[in-house]
Amino acid sequence: MVSPAEDVKLRVVADRSKCMGAGMCALNAPEVFDQDEDEGLVVVLEPEPSAEHRYAVRDAVNLCPASALRFEKDEA
Amino acid sequence: MTLADQSTEVLAVPASRGACPFDPPPAYDQAREQNPVSRVQLFDGSSVWMLTRHQDIRTALQDHRLSADGTKPGFPFLSPGRRQLGTQSASFIRMDDPEHARLRRMLTSDFIIKRVEALRPQVKAIAADLLDTMTRGKNHADLVTEFAFPLPSLVICLLLGVPYEDHGYFQKQSHILLSAGSSAEQVRVARDDLNGYIKNLAEAKRDHDDEDIISRLIHRDELTPDEIATMGTLLLVAGHETTANMTSLSILTLLRNPDQLKRLREDPGLIRGAVEEMLRYLSIIHQGLARTAVEDLEIGGQRIRAGEGVLLMINAANRDHEAFPDADAVDVGRDARRHLAFGFGVHQCLGQPLARAELQIALDVLINGLPNLRLAAPFEDIPFRDDMLVYGVHSLPIAW
Numbered sequence: 004m005v006s007p008a009e010d011v012k013l014r015v016v017a018d019r020s021k022c023m024g025a026g027m028c029a030l031n032a033p034e035v036f037d038q039d040e041d042e043g044l045v046v047v048l049e050p051e052p053s054a055e056h057r058y059a060v061r062d063a064v065n066l067c068p069a070s071a072l073r074f075e076k077d078e079a
Numbered sequence: 080m081t082l083a084d085q086s087t088e089v090l091a092v093p094a095s096r097g098a099c100p101f102d103p104p105p106a107y108d109q110a111r112e113q114n115p116v117s118r119v120q121l122f123d124g125s126s127v128w129m130l131t132r133h134q135d136i137r138t139a140l141q142d143h144r145l146s147a148d149g150t151k152p153g154f155p156f157l158s159p160g161r162r163q164l165g166t167q168s169a170s171f172i173r174m175d176d177p178e179h180a181r182l183r184r185m186l187t188s189d190f191i192i193k194r195v196e197a198l199r200p201q202v203k204a205i206a207a208d209l210l211d212t213m214t215r216g217k218n219h220a221d222l223v224t225e226f227a228f229p230l231p232s233l234v235i236c237l238l239l240g241v242p243y244e245d246h247g248y249f250q251k252q253s254h255i256l257l258s259a260g261s262s263a264e265q266v267r268v269a270r271d272d273l274n275g276y277i278k279n280l281a282e283a284k285r286d287h288d289d290e291d292i293i294s295r296l297i298h299r300d301e302l303t304p305d306e307i308a309t310m311g312t313l314l315l316v317a318g319h320e321t322t323a324n325m326t327s328l329s330i331l332t333l334l335r336n337p338d339q340l341k342r343l344r345e346d347p348g349l350i351r352g353a354v355e356e357m358l359r360y361l362s363i364i365h366q367g368l369a370r371t372a373v374e375d376l377e378i379g380g381q382r383i384r385a386g387e388g389v390l391l392m393i394n395a396a397n398r399d400h401e402a403f404p405d406a407d408a409v410d411v412g413r414d415a416r417r418h419l420a421f422g423f424g425v426h427q428c429l430g431q432p433l434a435r436a437e438l439q440i441a442l443d444v445l446i447n448g449l450p451n452l453r454l455a456a457p458f459e460d461i462p463f464r465d466d467m468l469v470y471g472v473h474s475l476p477i478a479w
């Protein structure tokens with residue numbers, strides 16, 4: 004699991020081909036994830052989440068049932 | 080099954096319940112602590128794997144080598160009626176990807192968070208109306224028939240475009256589909272009947288431009304009338320029995336845990352978390368999610384071979400102390416979001432945003448609208464639904 008520490012630059016990546024539209028991401032980190040109206044699949048609103056949203060994003064990554072979300076890390 | 084097997088005391092599932100009707104059968108708890116991937120025996124004498132740990136079940140539900148297709152070899156069924164239910168035109172809940180994904184994605188946009196949020200005022204109005212009708216001129220009622228079933232039934236009817244006047248009919252069919260005691264023939268007749276009912280409804284919608292789900296499916300021209308009928312039946316049945324039983328059982332749980340009820344009344348901000356805790360604590364699918372291995376795999380250190388069935392006891396997983404500290408206690412303030420009450424993996428409940436909204440609204444309306452809410456029968460006399468696929472209570476006498 005990636006630590007959401009603030010000194011690390013994190014990018015959140017969604018794989019829409021895996022998404023099943025259960026909405027756990029949009030429910031738990033609404034500032035960062037949404038679902039599109041046509042297909043109901045994940046849309047990333049904030050690909051490099053600010054520090055205040057990182058814990059919510061970490062929860063969303065762990066709660067996604069379809070493993071459609073992941074963090075990518077760049078050392079800042 | 081051989082005589083040798085019989086003598087080695089393989090646990091028969093569903094196992095019997097212990098002293099507390101809210102708790103999983105003690106044998107599942109024991110398996111989780113001592114033998115988390117174990118062999119259990121089904122009604123027909125065949126044996127399958129039973130998973131009980133939170134981590135193992137989470138992993139298993141994401142593993143594509145475990146199939147949800149009831150027609151695949153080894154798929155476990157708990158009764159002849161269930162075998163019929165899981166093999167006869169069961170729509171995408173009993174399919175694997177890519178076909179499962181193709182069908183499910185025709186419905187995902189209907190249940191996204193935004194749509195469900197927009198629906199809240201309507202659900203609230205329906206709940207307020209039901210409370211009004213239930214309480215008018217009397218001081219006691221059966222919560223199950225007067226509130227818990229009507230609320231999600233009215234909502235799913237609205238979404239699907241099914242006339243609510245027919246609720247007596249579809250609730251009866253649904254009851255047959257989900258009763259452990261139904262024979263294969265009874266299930267077949269009920270399912271054909273319900274599918275025929277939805278097919279006729281869909282046909283009648285072809286010439287109209289309504290916005291409901293069945294109308295949209297028929298205008299998409301991608302599905303056969305049979306596919307629309309099985310999808311509609313899945314939504315209708317899954318969309319009301321589950322939420323209805325969660326509502327009654329949550330109220331009963333809160334009445335039995337007055338300290339938690341008090342906390343919830345004092346701090347309305349707890350309601351969302353409390354619903355997650357109720358889902359965790361109660362689980363309601365008590366007889367396991369079913370899968371069968373289509374390739375060999377290993378779970379929890381145990382080798383499972385292609386063609387072997389697996390039952391995933393989410394009620395045991397939701398009481399796993401490794402996932403939830405003090406797991407057998409109800410605590411409306413805990414973070415219970417990792418519960419597996421909606422399953423996990425690609426089949427995780429499609430209707431969960433709706434179920435959450437309905438439960439949050441139902442609990443709010445009932446506990447705050449009825450400050451003097453109480454049980455109107457001795458707890459020992461409440462009839463629990465051990466005979467049904469979805470756990471709950473058959474009736475819940477309340478007073479206020």
Ligand code: HEM
Pocket residue numbers: 147171172173183235313314317318319321322325362363364368369419420421422423425426427428429430431433434
């Ligand atoms: C508290 C209420 C509910 C509970 C506890 C619940 C539970 C579940 C569970 C455990 C599954 C996964 C089954 C499996 O993996 O084998 C599931 C799937 C499903 N549920 Fe729910 N459900 C609820 C409410 C609803 C509602 C309100 C709807 C519809 C409006 C719904 C529609 C579905 C559908 C269509 C599936 C199949 C998804 C798939 O196979 O991809 N459920 N539900």
Ligand code: SF4
Pocket residue numbers: 017021022023024025026027028029038044045066067068069070071072
């Ligand atoms: S939680 Fe996962 S599966 Fe669900 S909508 Fe978000 S990305 Fe898709």
